[in-house]
Amino acid sequence: MIELKEKFDRSLFSALATTMEEMAFQEVEQELEDTLNPIDSNQMLWSKMDIITPFKCAMAIVVDQSLARDLTETIYGSIDPLTDFQVKDALGELLNTIAGCFLSELLPSDIPFDVSLPVVGEENLPKLGNNELKYRYAVNGCETVLQFGGIIWDELADIIEGV
C-alpha cells in the first residue's frame, strides 16, 4: 500500500508539473510545510470533476483567483481584458488535462479510464467525499491545491496490480 501511495503521489506531481509547463509555462514545486499562505476562501476558485472508471472518486484543483487570472493570461497570450468565463474555462481545462495525464501515469496502459466534465466554482470547495486527500504545491510562488475524495485504496490497488 505504501508503494501505491508513492506511485499516486509521483504520478500526481508529474501530471501537474507537465501540464503547468506545457500549457501555462509555469514551474511547480512541492510545497514545504508552512511556506505559503493558505488560499483565502473569499478569493478561491476551484474546479472539480469525477473519475468514473476504472475507480470512482472526486478530484479538484483549488487556486487563488489572481493565480487563475495569471495562468489564463499566459495561456491566452492576449492583451485583451480577460472575462470571468475565460478564467473559469481555463481552470476547468487545466484540471481536465491534469486528470488525464495523472491517470495515464498511474494506471497500466491497457486500462481505459473515463472522467466527467469539469465544473468550476468560487469560494469554499464542496466536500468531495470520504477520506479527503489534499496535496499542496507552489505554482509561480502561489499555493495550488489538488484534492481527492472517495478513493477506496484497496480497490485502486487491485486495479493497478491487475487482480
Place this chain on the structure above:
Amino acid sequence: MKILVVDDSTTMRRIVSRHLATAGYTDVIEANNGAEALEHVADVDLVLLDWNMPVMDGMSFVKEVRSNPALNRVRIIMVTSEGGKGEVLAALKEGVNDYVVKPFPPQTLLSKVKSLMEWLPEEGK
C-alpha cells in the same frame, strides 16, 4: 488549407489555434462540439478533435464522418487527455488518422498536422 478545431473548451480552442497560427495555418474554423462540427466538416481538410465533449463527443463525430464516403479525404487528429492504449486503438479503428495527448508541446501537434497535410490528395485527383 482549411482546419476545423473542435473542443468544448474555449481555452483549448485558443491554444490549438495559436499553435496553428505560428505555423502559418490561419484558415481555421472553431466548433464547440461534434454536432456543431458536422455543419462545417465538408468544408475543411483537417479536423483537430477533442474526445470528451457534451452534445456529441469525439468518437461519435468520427463514426458519423467515416460513415460518409464523401468525407473520406478529411483527415482527423484526436486531441485528448485520455492517453490509455485502449482509447488510442479505438480511435484509430474508427478512422482517426493520428492522435495527440494533452498536454503537448506545440511542435508535437504541428509536426502531426504537417505530416497529415502533406498526404492530402491534390484538388481534382
